[in-house]
Structures are given as structure tokens and as C-alpha cells.
Amino acid sequence: MIEFITQNFVPLMFGGLLAFLLTGIPVAFGLAATGLVFGFLGMEVGLFGSTMFQALPLRIFGIMQNDTLLAIPFFTFMGIILERSGMAEDLLETVGQVFGPLRGGLAVAVILVGALLAATTGVVAAAVISMGLISLPIMLRYGYNRTIATGTITASGTLAQAIPPSLVLIVLADQLGRSVGDMYAGALVPGLLLVGLYLAFIAVVAIVKPDWVPALPPEARIYREDNGASGHKSLLALLAICGAAGWGWAQVHESIMNPWMERTLPAPGDEVVIMSMTVASFLALGLAMVNRVLKMGLLSKLAERFTFVLIPPLVLIFLVLCTIFLGVATPTEGGAMGAVGALLMAMSRGQINRRLMNQALDSTARLSCFVLFILIGSTVFSFTFNAADGHIWVEHLFDNMPGGAMGFLIVVNLLVFVLGMFIDFFEIAFIVVPMLAPVAEKLLPELLPEGYPADFALVWFGVILAMNLQTSFLTPPFGFALFYLRSVAAKKDYKDRVTGEMIPAVQTSEIYKGSIAFIVLQLIMVAVVIAYPSLVSGDGAQATKIDADQALEQMMGGDTPQAEPSMDGLEPAGAASEPDPMDAFKDMEKPTESK
Secondary structure, eight states, X not given: OHXXXXXXXXXXXXXXXXXXXXXXXXXXXXXXXXXXXXXXXXHHTTSSOTTGGGGXXXXXXXXXXXGGGGXXXXXXXXXXXXXXXXXXXXXXXXXXXXXXXXXXXXXXXXXXXXXXXXXXXXXHHHHHHHHHHHHHHHHHXXXXXXXXXXXXXXXXXXXXXXSSSOHHHHHHHHHHTOOHHHHHHHHHHHHHHHHHHHHHHHHHHHHHOGGGSOOOOGGGOOOOOTTSOOSHHHHHHHHHHHHHHHHHHHHXXXXXHHHHHTOOSOOOHXXXXXXXXXXXXXXXXXXXXXXXXXXXXXXXXXXXXXXXXXXXXXXXXXXXXXXXHTTSXXXXXXXXXXXXXXXXXXXXTTOOOHHHHHHHHHHHHHXXXXXXXXXXXXXXXXXXXXXXXXXHHHHHHTTTOTTHHHHHHHHHHHHHHHHTTTSOHHHHHHHHHHHHHHHHHHHGGGGSOXXXXXXHHHHHHHHHHHHHHHGGGTSSSSOHHHHHHHHHSOSSOEEOTTTOOEEOOOOHHHHHHHHHHHHHHHHHHHHHHHHXXXXXXXXXXXXXXXXXXXXXXXXXXXXXXXXXXXXXXXXXXXXXXXXXXXXXXXXXXXXXXXX
């Protein structure tokens, strides 16, 4: 019996975890219980030394000291303050008026607002519920196809998982031992491409089935000039001026920023894009404020409304990302700045009160404690798992897999996709990712294009998993976004307050069917990121390689290399600056002849 337990310890450990979870015990406590029970069992059968758990308090204390995890409550607080202050309602109304005259315009507005809410709130529940309460009745009122309407809302709400600053990316960076700045920069282009894929899908639907996505009727367009004009020309002129300013900044970005940062390398593309958009946003806001103060009347009502509603949250998120990408602030500091900015925006709207603050602080504390307890439970589990050389056991599972590294990547994504149907993305990130990370670090560098450093393999892997984990909110039977929309969608037939017509209730089957097309789009995006790693690493990988070569030349020449602030200089979230106490205990306590 002892020999059987010793030889099959890791599979038995997985079976024990499954047994604990099937009892209904919370995941955090199930993980910790599995780690402790099998740790003591391993000591009884002589697999571990009797002092193995002496290092566990140091490991847990290290979690409590992890400054990077502070970014989670900061970004959560920022998102809740912005969402509760009525920003989502204003955005949906304004952007809906801008695109409403087009077929599919309301769906386009929902997708764009979903992307903006993803970048500002980062909370899927808030985004889906807000858009479900505001946009769904309007889309049903004007004859939108129900599966398109529900699918657009649920899918747009899940963009919070893929677009920085995302809580999923923070957790994955911590578990993979890479910097949050690298993960944010890597996910930026794939996230924007996914938004573009959603918009392209709506455009195709508008061409093939125009009656599924009708335009807003003239009587529903509320922002009109005194002469009856819609005001779109004024808005297009403002966007053209600001776009030209952003393009101009992109041309001079390096000449301005490189001397200030004492940098000789070319500026990363994501940094240039974000800075250019920041300049364009500031210019739009400045022009609108001058127009209003001086009463110049150069902007239409629609253009002015669009600017004052859309630009402030854009400026806030661009400033947060700029400070992170430039290396001026860590993600934790960027999150703190975002939280302060959200408070200032809510104060400017007159929405700050004691009730709002209590709700925001309570929700932030709940989510932060939830994440921390799962992380502690997964640490106890991985403590015993690693002591039993579980990572070697996992690696052996993929030794003879057809396809090598690519086969590993495909199987892992299928595994994560299936697990996402049943368990939460936090649980997948804390349980599955630490087991796969050592194998990914060993196998995936061979799939990177020539010239890319091996370190970027885990950044690429993390972005792929983030895109995949996004589908967990849409996949039946336990897709949370589906449940969020179900909770606010009409359960009974109701009389529309504008048209006076009876609107049939939204069926659960319609919500589930609506998610299918967007799940396919997300999986297509996962395949694209796998096929083209340069979408993730981009200029950052090349810059890292050049930087290392230059530093080596300087050292050989006797010069001391200058430290260059950049996002690559941020300390990896999961990398410990001191030796892991677990390693010392493993070497000292593991019996040499017990296996």
C-alpha cells in the first residue's frame, strides 16, 4: 500500500482535490485541505521529511508581501467607482446616438462601450449588467434579432478579461513569473484585434441580414442642431484634427521621449500608440472646453456631448497605461493613480456620496479577499505538489505527445477551454497555470520567431491563456456573463414605454444561442495569436534582445551600462528577489532512497 501511494502520489493528489471540490467546499479551502492532507500523508509514508511544512508560513507571508497584487484592489475600486457613478449609462446613450443612424449601429456602440468599460472598470459583471439594463430594451424596441442582441452584450462585457488593465493579466503575470507591464503590452494588440473582429462580424451581419440589425429611426435621435442637422460633420472634423495631432506625435515621439528617458533604443510600438492616443484625447478635451467656455459654437451638440462623455475615461486609462508602459510607475502605482482619477471624475459629476463609497469599498474588499484566499489555498496545494516533483510528472505527460511544442499548446488550450465551462477563471489561473508553466517555459521558446528571447515565451503563453479564459464567461452551462444578462433581461412580456408595443420576454435559450458566434470568434482569435506570436511580443522582444547585446558590449569595453526605464525593467510579479525557502527544505529533507 505504501509503495502504491509513493509511486502514484501526484495522481492520487489530483483525485483528492476532485473529491474535495465535489463536496461543495469552497475552492480555496479545498485546495488548502488537499495540500495539507497529502502533505501529512507523504510524511507518513516517508516521501517527505517531517519538517517540510516549516517553510509554508514563509511562503504564505511572501504572498501577503507581494506588492504587485495590490493592483487588483486598486483597479477593482477604480472600476466600481466609474460604473456606479453612471458612466456606463452616459457612454451607451452617447455612442449609441453617434452610430445609431447606421445599420448595426447599436451593436457597434455596445461593442465599443464594452471595450471602453473593459479598460476602465475591468469588471465583467458590471459591464454586462449595465449594458443589459440599458441597451437590450432599446435593441429589442427597434427590432434587433434577439440572438445578435444578447450575444453582443455578453461578449462585449467579457472584453474586460483581455484588454489591459485586466485582473486576469495581473494574476497570470504573478503565476507565470513575468512582469505585469510585459503582459499588458503583449495583450494590447490581440485585445484590440478581438474588438475589430466583433465589429467585422456585425458589419457582415448588417450586409447579409440587414433586417436583423436595423438603424435607429429619426425620431430616436435626440441630439440635433437647431437647423435639424445631426451634428456628425462637426464630430468628424474634430476627430480628424485630433487624429492628425496623434499621427504627428507618433512621428516625433522618439525624439521627445528618448532624451527624457535617456534611452537609445527605438520606442516600442505599443508605447507610441498609447502616447499618440493620449495626446489626441487631451487635444479633443481641450478644444471642447475652450469652445464651451468662450461660447464659440464651433462644435455640434453631438460632438460636444461625445467629447465630454467619452474623452475623460479615455484620458484616465491612457494615463494609467502610459505610466506603466514608460516604466514611470509600476502596475500597482498605476492602479492607485487610476483609483484617484476615478474618484476625481465621480466628484466632477457630483456622484460621490457615502453610500457609493461604502459599496465600492465593500465590493473591492470582497473581491480582494476572494483572490487572496484562493492564492493562499493554491500555494498550499502547490507546496505539496512541487515537493512531490509534480511538475516533472506533468512534464512527462507531454513527452510523447504528437506535435511537440505545438501539440502541447493545442492540448493545453483545449483543456483550459473545457475547464472554463465549469470553474471560474481565477481557479484555473491558480490551479492549472502553475502546473503548466514549467513545461511551457521549456517547450514554447522553439515556437517563437527568430530573434525573440526565450523569456517572451511565457508572456505569449499568458496572453493566449487570457484570450482563452475569456471564453469561460460565455460557454454553457456555467458562463457567468450569460447568468448576468439573464438576471436583468425581461422574464415576462412587457409593454415598451416608448412605442407602447408588447415586447416578448427574453428566453434563456436565446441568450445561450447568442453566445455561440462570439465564442467562435474568440477561438479564432486564440488561433491567430498562436499562429502569430509577434502580435504579442512585437517590438518589446526585439528591444530586449538588442538591449542585452549592447549591455554586453559596454561591459566588455569597461563601461557601466546605464539602466533604462522601460516596462521590461519592472520586476516580475511572481519572481522572488530572495531564494525560495521551499528549495532549501526540499534538498535537505527529501529522503534519497525513498523512491
